[in-house]
Amino acid sequence: MFFRSIPRIPALFRGFATHTSPSNLAVLHLRSGEQFSGKAFGASRSIWGETVFSTSITSYTESMTDPSYRGQILVFTTPLIGNYGVPLNRAPTDARDVGVLLESKKIQCSGIVVADLAEKYSHHSAVESLSSWCLRHDIPGITGVDTRAITTILRNQGTTLGRLAVGPDVVSRAPAENEYWDPSTENLVDQISTKIPYVLNPNGDVKIAVLDFGVKANILRSLVRRDAAITVLPWNFDFNAVRNEFDGLFLTNGPGDPKMCLEAALNLRRTLTQWDRPVFGICMGHQIIGMAAGLDAYRMTFGNRGHNQPVLALASSGSIKAGRVYVTSQNHQYALTLSDPFPAGWEPFFINCNDSSVEGIKSTEESGKKVWGVQFHPESAGGPLDTIEMFTDFVVECRMDMLRRSNDDPELVPIGMETLSSPRPIAVAA
Numbered sequence: 001m002f003f004r005s006i007p008r009i010p011a012l013f014r015g016f017a018t019h020t021s022p023s024n025l026a027v028l029h030l031r032s033g034e035q036f037s038g039k040a041f042g043a044s045r046s047i048w049g050e051t052v053f054s055t056s057i058t059s060y061t062e063s064m065t066d067p068s069y070r071g072q073i074l075v076f077t078t079p080l081i082g083n084y085g086v087p088l089n090r091a092p093t094d095a096r097d098v099g100v101l102l103e104s105k106k107i108q109c110s111g112i113v114v115a116d117l118a119e120k121y122s123h124h125s126a127v128e129s130l131s132s133w134c135l136r137h138d139i140p141g142i143t144g145v146d147t148r149a150i151t152t153i154l155r156n157q158g159t160t161l162g163r164l165a166v167g168p169d170v171v172s173r174a175p176a177e178n179e180y181w182d183p184s185t186e187n188l189v190d191q192i193s194t195k196i197p198y199v200l201n202p203n204g205d206v207k208i209a210v211l212d213f214g215v216k217a218n219i220l221r222s223l224v225r226r227d228a229a230i231t232v233l234p235w236n237f238d239f240n241a242v243r244n245e246f247d248g249l250f251l252t253n254g255p256g257d258p259k260m261c262l263e264a265a266l267n268l269r270r271t272l273t274q275w276d277r278p279v280f281g282i283c284m285g286h287q288i289i290g291m292a293a294g295l296d297a298y299r300m301t302f303g304n305r306g307h308n309q310p311v312l313a314l315a316s317s318g319s320i321k322a323g324r325v326y327v328t329s330q331n332h333q334y335a336l337t338l339s340d341p342f343p344a345g346w347e348p349f350f351i352n353c354n355d356s357s358v359e360g361i362k363s364t365e366e367s368g369k370k371v372w373g374v375q376f377h378p379e380s381a382g383g384p385l386d387t388i389e390m391f392t393d394f395v396v397e398c399r400m401d402m403l404r405r406s407n408d409d410p411e412l413v414p415i416g417m418e419t420l421s422s423p424r425p426i427a428v429a430a
């Protein structure tokens with residue numbers, strides 16, 4: 001009797017009918033034809049994106065606000081996501097304030113995919129749940145799907161374009177192959193980079209220019225904490241016009257294909273041939289340095305995203321010791337091509353222990369330059385702090401270089417590494 005009164009449930013909705021209504025159903029479509037049905041949360045809006053997976057266990061708040069995830073549908077391989085909620089994304093206001101507690105002002109990925117969304121959360125700094133945060137930021141999510149199956153597909157066939165269909169769109173047909181939006185065809189960096197230069201910690205003792213390809217806030221914090229005065233410039237700003245006003249140049253992380261930023265690589269090529277002060281780049285910044293040095297960049301099959309990527313140091317420099325393995329935080333789809341020989345004046349710095357991809361390059365001792373690029377994220381947020389001292393290495397080099405240039409200025413007193421307030425490297429849970 002009772003069973004006869006239940007309407008027939010379309011195949012797509014089976015398994016969810018007991019605790020969802022069609023309005024909170026979601027389907028993740030992959031361009032390769034697979035589809036996964038689950039329960040919607042967050043914004044009730046359908047989106048397109050590039051489906052990628054991250055093996056990070058914690059820090060969903062940091063990953064989701066990392067501008068490098070722009071245009072991507074982020075699949076978490078860790079099943080339980082949301083259990084510590086979301087903090088207020090506002091930094092305490094002081095002279096060194098970078099404006100936010102997380103990695104940027106808003107959620108940057110297009111959507112998220114989790115196996116088991118925690119609606120109940122518990123953390124002393126949490127102010128809301130993951131789903132209410134997504135709703136406020138107009139970002140949809142899907143839960144109750146087999147993220148192991150999705151990850152296996154993405155590992156085997158590579159990062160795949162996707163569609164997260166929510167609400168009424170759930171019942172419409174799967175998108176045709178040519179309907180999928182491909183974020184790599186757009187210059188995502190141009191959408192996210194600052195449009196006007198700004199300064200942080202103006203009274204810092206060493207002046208560093210930061211080319212902003214979509215900077216993570218913890219990069220800015222890591223420089224400011226080491227008392228650098230930083231000027232953040234748009235990604236395509238020609239630093240050569242102002243370079244002598246600065247003691248060092250930093251190139252940030254950023255979303256999309258590095259070849260969309262060839263203009264920056266060409267500007268940097270001129271900087272590197274005409275200017276001898278320290279230069280450091282992270283992720284996209286490292287790829288730009290590599291392209292300026294004459295290396296090629298390629299698209300990896302599924303990239304590296306997670307906080308547990310081991311890299312082997314091939315050379316010693318500052319806090320980094322050749323032969324040691326460092327566990328690193330990563331989020332990238334592209335990498336520099338390993339060439340043999342390496343361009344003159346350059347050498348490999350790190351190599352990935354899992355897939356042997358290039359994880360870092362540096363200028364050789366003989367070149368007389370001080371240039372480093374790393375594919376991973378020493379600033380963490382989230383992830384291990386194994387390589388955080390690379391910021392100290394860079395800022396100290398900028399300071400030393402400044403002092404060498406001002407040898408006859410008695411006002412300038414060297415600041416040694418021991419006076420810097422950087423934390424001791426501690427490996428935290430990956």
Ligand SMILES: NC(=O)CC[C@H](N)C(=O)O
Nearest residue numbers: 253254256283284333334
């Ligand atoms: N985190 C980053 O800077 C990523 C760089 C580049 N967008 C890539 O995917 O490889």
